[in-house]
Structure formats: C-alpha cells, structure tokens
Amino acid sequence: MASFKGAISVDTERCKGCGVCVVNCPMGVISLAKEVNGKGYNYAYMAEPDKCIGCASCGIVCPDGVISVYKVKL
Amino acid sequence: MGELKLMKGNEALAEAAIRYGADAYFGYPITPQSEVIEYLSEQNPYERTGMVVLQAESELAAINMVYGAGASGKRVMTSSSSPGVCLKQEGLAYIAGAEIPCVFADVVRGGPGLGTIQPSQADYFQNTKGGGNGDYRNLVLAPASVQEMCDFVALGFDLAFKYRMAACILSDGAIGQMMEKVVLPDQKPRMSDEEIKAKYPWAINGRKNGTQHRIITSLDLDSAKMEEHNIHLQKKYKEIEENEVRYEMINCDDAEYVFVAYGSSARIAQKSVQLGREAGLKVGLLRPITLWPYPTKAIDALIKKGVKGFLSVELSCGQMIEDVRLACNGRVKAEHFGRVGGIIHTPEEVLEAMKKQIIGE
Amino acid sequence: MTVEDIIKPENLVYQKSKLLTNKPFHYCPGCGHGTVHRIIAEVLEELGVGDKTIGVSPVGCAVMAYDYFDVDFAEAAHGRAPAVATGIKRVWPDKVVFSYQGDGDLAAIGTCETIHTCNRGENITMIFVNNGIYGMTGGQMAPTTLEGMKTATTPYGRKATLPAGAGFDGIPNNGYPLHITELIARLPGTKYVTRQAVYDPAHVRNAKKAIRKAFENQINGKSGVNFVEIVSNCNSNWKMEPVAANKWLVENMLPEYPLGDIKVDGKLVEK
Numbered sequence: 177m178a179s180f181k182g183a184i185s186v187d188t189e190r191c192k193g194c195g196v197c198v199v200n201c202p203m204g205v206i207s208l209a210k211e212v213n214g215k216g217y218n219y220a221y222m223a224e225p226d227k228c229i230g231c232a233s234c235g236i237v238c239p240d241g242v243i244s245v246y247k248v249k250l
Numbered sequence: 251m252g253e254l255k256l257m258k259g260n261e262a263l264a265e266a267a268i269r270y271g272a273d274a275y276f277g278y279p280i281t282p283q284s285e286v287i288e289y290l291s292e293q294n295p296y297e298r299t300g301m302v303v304l305q306a307e308s309e310l311a312a313i314n315m316v317y318g319a320g321a322s323g324k325r326v327m328t329s330s331s332s333p334g335v336c337l338k339q340e341g342l343a344y345i346a347g348a349e350i351p352c353v354f355a356d357v358v359r360g361g362p363g364l365g366t367i368q369p370s371q372a373d374y375f376q377n378t379k380g381g382g383n384g385d386y387r388n389l390v391l392a393p394a395s396v397q398e399m400c401d402f403v404a405l406g407f408d409l410a411f412k413y414r415m416a417a418c419i420l421s422d423g424a425i426g427q428m429m430e431k432v433v434l435p436d437q438k439p440r441m442s443d444e445e446i447k448a449k450y451p452w453a454i455n456g457r458k459n460g461t462q463h464r465i466i467t468s469l470d471l472d473s474a475k476m477e478e479h480n481i482h483l484q485k486k487y488k489e490i491e492e493n494e495v496r497y498e499m500i501n502c503d504d505a506e507y508v509f510v511a512y513g514s515s516a517r518i519a520q521k522s523v524q525l526g527r528e529a530g531l532k533v534g535l536l537r538p539i540t541l542w543p544y545p546t547k548a549i550d551a552l553i554k555k556g557v558k559g560f561l562s563v564e565l566s567c568g569q570m571i572e573d574v575r576l577a578c579n580g581r582v583k584a585e586h587f588g589r590v591g592g593i594i595h596t597p598e599e600v601l602e603a604m605k606k607q608i609i610g611e
Numbered sequence: 612m613t614v615e616d617i618i619k620p621e622n623l624v625y626q627k628s629k630l631l632t633n634k635p636f637h638y639c640p641g642c643g644h645g646t647v648h649r650i651i652a653e654v655l656e657e658l659g660v661g662d663k664t665i666g667v668s669p670v671g672c673a674v675m676a677y678d679y680f681d682v683d684f685a686e687a688a689h690g691r692a693p694a695v696a697t698g699i700k701r702v703w704p705d706k707v708v709f710s711y712q713g714d715g716d717l718a719a720i721g722t723c724e725t726i727h728t729c730n731r732g733e734n735i736t737m738i739f740v741n742n743g744i745y746g747m748t749g750g751q752m753a754p755t756t757l758e759g760m761k762t763a764t765t766p767y768g769r770k771a772t773l774p775a776g777a778g779f780d781g782i783p784n785n786g787y788p789l790h791i792t793e794l795i796a797r798l799p800g801t802k803y804v805t806r807q808a809v810y811d812p813a814h815v816r817n818a819k820k821a822i823r824k825a826f827e828n829q830i831n832g833k834s835g836v837n838f839v840e841i842v843s844n845c846n847s848n849w850k851m852e853p854v855a856a857n858k859w860l861v862e863n864m865l866p867e868y869p870l871g872d873i874k875v876d877g878k879l880v881e882k
Binding site for chain 3: 245
C-alpha cells in the first residue's frame with residue numbers, strides 16, 4: 177500500500193483563525209498559533225508536520241480559501 | 251419610408267419598441283396601459299425580431315428583470331401606470347445608481363392610491379423629482395400624440411444609452427388609449443451580441459478572456475468613492491440639463507401671456523390659444539417635451555421678451571407649476587389651473603382661467 | 612523529506628480556485644459563505660465556464676459576492692435576484708446565470724420572485740444559503756429561524772403561536788420555520804432541488820457535487836431551475852465560536868432542515 181506525505185501552506189495574513197480546519201484534520205496536524213497576524217487572528221499552522229498525509233480536508237473546509245495542500249507519494 | 255396606421259397610443263409604443271430593435275419587454279398588466287403587453291404578446295415579437303416579451307409576477311419583478319437585462323447591455327423596456335410605477339421605484343433607484351440604460355413608460359391614471367383609471371398628470375413629481383431613494387434623475391419625455399408615443403421610444407432608448415440611465419415616457423390614460431394616425435418607422439435590426447459587447451464594455455454579459463470581471467452595482471461602502479460616484483452622476487445630469495432640453499412653442503413670438511402644458515393638457519391648451527387669439531388676446535403655448543430636464547431657460551427667454559404671466563395647465567392639483575415658478579423666480583405671475591379625478595379641462599375653461607388668474611379683468 | 616521538499620508546485624493537490632479574486636472575504640471567521648463561494652468557483656472553473664458566467668448577488672451578508680468571484684456580476688435589490696437573473700438569462704440564453712441569496716432575501720422579502728422564477732422554470736441555478744437568521748442587519752429573526760431560537764427580534768425565542776386565548780387555540784405570533792426549498796420542489800418549473808451543508812469536508816464534497824449538477828443541468832440545456840440550499844452557520848449572530856456553531860448546526864438545524872436531494876431530474880425523491 178502506497179503511503180503519502182503531505183504539507184500545507186497557510187496564507188497566514190488572510191487566515192481568520194476560525195479553527196474549522198483544526199477540528200477537521202483527521203491527523204491532528206493543525207493548530208492555531210499563539211502569535212497573531214496583522215489583523216489580530218491566531219492563524220492556523222502545521223503544529224505536527226510529520227503527521228500530514230495531504231488529504232486536503234483542511235483546504236476543502238477552509239471558509240477563506242487560505243490553505244494550499246501539497247502531497248508526495250513515498 | 252414609414253407605414254401609416256391608425257393605432258392606440260399604447261399600441262404605437264409597443265410597435266415602436268419592436269421596430270426600434272428592442273431586445274426585451276418585461277411588464278405587468280394595469281389599466282390604462284395593458285394594451286402594451288397585450289399588443290406585444292399578440293405580435294409575436296420573438297418571431298419577428300427575436301425580442302423577448304415576458305409577463306412578470308409583479309411590477310417589482312418586471313423592473314428588476316429590466317435591471318438584469320439592461321445591465322447586460324440589451325435594450326429593454328417596461329411600462330406601467332401610476333400605482334405600478336410606485337412599485338417600480340425601488341428598481342429605478344437601483345438602475346440610477348448602477349447606471350443601467352432602459353426605457354419605461356408611465357401611462358398615468360388618477361391617484362392617490364388606487365385612485366381612478368381615468369387620465370391624470372398627477373405623477374409629475376414622482377417621475378421628474380425622483381420617487382426612489384437618493385440623489386438621482388430620470389430623463390422624462392412627455393408625448394402629446396400617438397405619433398410621439400411611437401417616436402419617443404427611439405429617442406428614449408438613444409438618450410438612455412447615451413447617458414446610461416432610465417428614460418421615462420410620461421404619458422397618460424388619454425394619450426395611451428386614444429387612436430390617431432401614426433407613421434411607424436422602418437424595422438431596425440436588433441444589435442448582435444458581438445456588437446453589444448464591442449459597444450458597451452461596461453455590460454455584464456460574460457467576462458472577456460483574460461480581462462477583469464465587470465460589476466454592476468449601486469453599492470459602495472467606501473464613503474469617498476460613494477461621494478465621487480454621486481458627483482459623477484450630478485455631472486452627467488448637468489450635462490443633460492445643458493444639452494437635452496426639448497420643448498415646443500406655439501404662438502409665443504408676440505405673446506404676452508403663455509400657457510405651459512405638456513401631454514394631453516397641451517393639446518387642450520393649444521385650442522385655448524386659438525380661442526384667445528380669436529378674442530384678441532396675445533396668448534401662446536410653451537409645451538415642454540422633456541419634463542426633466544425642464545425648459546427653464548425657455549421660460550426665462552420668454553420673460554426677457556416681455557411675457558407678463560404664465561398659467562401652468564395640468565391634470566393635477568399643481569405639480570409642474572413649481573418648476574414654472576422656479577423658472578420665473580418671482581419676476582412675473584405664474585399660476586396653476588387643473589382638473590383632477592379623471593376630468594379633462596375644456597379649452598374654454600382653460601382660457602377663462604388665464605383671463606381670471608393671470609391677465610385680470 | 613522536509614516540508615520545503617513537499618511544498619512545490621508539482622506536488623500541489625489543493626488550492627483556492629483561480630475564479631476567485633485575491634480580495635479577502637469580508638465574512639466573519641468560520642462563516643459558511645466563504646466555503647460556498649469557494650466551491651461554486653471551483654465548479655465553474657472545472658466546467659470551464661468562467662467567461663460565460665454571470666452571477667447575481669443579494670442584499671445581505673453576500674451583497675459583495677461580486678468582489679470575490681472573477682466572473683461578471685450584478686448586485687440585485689433585496690429579494691430580487693431571481694428576477695434580475697431571469698432578465699439576464701432571457702436575453703443571453705447561452706450564458707451560465709446564477710443567483711446567490713440568503714434566507715431573508717430568498718424566503719422573506721423575495722418569496723414572490725423565488726416562487727415565480729421557479730414556477731416559470733427559468734434555466735438558471737439558484738444558490739440559497741440558509742443560516743436561520745439575518746446576518747448583515749445584526750441577527751434578527753429570519754423566515755427559517757428555528758422555533759425557540761433566540762434572535763434580536765425574538766429575544767425570548769421564536770414562538771410560532773402564543774398560548775391559547777379566549778376562543779382561540781393559539782394566537783398567531785412569529786409563525787413557523789419556512790421550508791421554502793420543499794415548497795419550490797413541488798413546482799413543475801424546478802429541475803433539481805437539493806439541500807446540502809458545508810460544515811465538514813465530507814459535506815463540502817457533497818455540496819460541491821450538488822452545485823456541479825446544478826450548473827451542469829443548466830449548461831446541458833435541461834430546462835428548469837436548479838436550486839441548491841446550503842444549511843450554514845452564523846456564528847457571530849448565533850453568538851458562538853465557529854466550531855461550536857457548526858456543532859449546533861448539526862444538532863439543531865439539520866433535524867429541521869434534513870440534508871439530501873429533494874427533486875432530481877424533475878422528479879421528487881421518495882423518502
């Protein structure tokens with residue numbers, strides 16, 4: 177069975193820190209940062225990058241379209 | 251050139267729209283203008299020219315269909331009568347704000363409220379002073395004959411597209427219902443989609459590849475931009491006031507007293523002029539054809555030529571008189587005479603009013 | 612393998628549609644409007660119809676949808692989007708026309724336009740975002756507000772009727788949550804009617820499929836209105852955190868507004 181490794185890039189300045197991606201990530205990769213962006217939002221970031229499988233659940237559910245998802249086959 | 255026919259004013263308006271190459275008519279029945287949509291439905295304009303005719307569920311829906319189709323660059327018309335035009339005011343304000351060209355006809359009946367189905371000119375304020383919200387104007391053309399009901403469709407569309415705004419054909423139950431001979435123009439082809447796209451780059455009819463999308467809206471939450479937009483609209487209105495005033499003068503060259511009347515009232519006042527002249531009175535008639543922009547300068551010129559007083563003759567309790575008085579600015583006497591409730595004044599009583607209210611015994 | 616090794620253009624599997632502009636959505640954090648915008652844009656991009664699509668935005672939170680979609684757009688008066696869309700579609704029958712409305716716009720002030728546009732069977736796609744409340748004006752009761760739900764104009768909860776009075780078994784009050792989608796599904800002019808949600812990835816995928824079908828029907832010349840309701844959230848006016856609002860939606864909105872196709876290819880779905 178092929179396994180995948182993924183990663184996300186978050187447009188942190190446009191992220192509103194709603195946290196919808198956090199609860200919808202099946203691997204528990206994403207957290208909200210302690211730091212804030214220019215609008216004062218605690219933006220989403222990959223807290224556990226090693227666990228990301230590139231399933232794109234976060235991107236699909238993000239209301240602001242700030243997450244791009246990348247994936248490689250190992 | 252031209253086809254001579256005997257038609258009702260409402261029918262002439264409808265036929266003129268087809269022949270002008272209008273793309274769509276959206277309307278809702280109301281007396282005394284239902285002949286417009288009936289005639290269009292009977293004529294099968296979709297087969298004649300490809301023109302769309304749709305009976306909407308309300309005047310509100312009809313004017314918003316006009317908003318959509320007009321926003322896409324097509325030539326669109328609607329018509330109604332007074333209470334129906336009240337409902338259209340929402341759409342007309344949006345049309346003014348979003349700068350959408352269109353033509354609408356108001357075949358006025360008596361009010362207020364449901365009023366009467368008889369002719370009236372009591373919607374002068376509604377159409378010339380606004381009616382919807384915000385600082386805006388509509389071009390207002392006042393036909394006095396079936397021929398002008400026909401001719402003002404083309405004029406209305408030309409002006410509407412020149413200035414990207416609504417043009418109103420302000421008629422009344424008398425002009426709409428009466429039959430007269432009319433010379434109809436030849437059929438013009440409808441503009442092709444390609445012509446529309448090339449001529450009206452602002453219109454929303456599908457983004458051109460690689461170019462930015464177009465937006466039609468009356469909204470801007472940026473106050474500075476909204477002020478700028480309003481200034482732009484006012485500049486446009488100023489330009490129209492300078493260039494698009496239309497009126498007719500009858501027996502005014504040596505007149506000392508002048509009737510001011512439009513539409514069906516002008517037809518009656520013209521007879522009053524004749525009767526007055528026969529009685530040795532130096533009376534004339536100023537017939538505004540555009541009610542907005544108003545022929546203020548024409549009144550000014552008449553005063554400078556020696557006119558001593560004006561009588562505004564209207565099928566209303568006195569609406570246009572305000573514009574006549576603004577033009578006179580207190581220099582000469584200006585009074586109103588009118589019958590309402592569906593009663594049309596006689597030439598004799600109009601002349602009598604001139605003698606009593608303006609000339610003096 | 613490092614994150615930098617993975618984040619390369621050739622490994623991209625998901626990004627925001629190119630049919631959305633770069634303007635950040637003005638919506639509140641976690642608002643479903645953004646997700647619905649995104650999937651509409653994805654569908655239009657995938658169908659390759661960006662150049663022939665004309666959208667109509669409502670009055671309400673989505674009033675400025677025109678700023679976000681990189682397609683031609685008209686902003687309609689409150690409730691009139693279906694009439695505006697009708698006007699456009701009738702004179703440009705080959706274009707892809709869609710309206711986008713909220714519950715107050717589509718099911719209160721615009722009910723007349725909604726019903727008649729559906730009844731005429733206009734070949735358009737109607738997107739209806741139902742979050743049971745007026746968002747833009749600050750959280751007043753919507754026609755779709757649930758019974759018992761507190762809003763700015765039902766501060767003690769929406770009550771359909773007040774307790775029985777003299778000679779009455781109940782005094783009319785705020786009325787009942789309006790199921791406009793079931794209503795219009797009964798009209799012969801509707802082709803495809805469905806109710807979806809966007810609170811988690813699985814439902815976003817379903818909603819996107821539904822929206823795709825709603826546009827494909829129009830593009831393929833199937834006559835009739837294609838109507839997609841999205842049950843969504845309004846965390847600001849529900850006064851909840853975004854994640855909690857989605858949970859509340861599942862527990863409260865969905866029992867009243869169950870998800871799934873209501874009418875497919877002009878036939879009501881047997882339940």
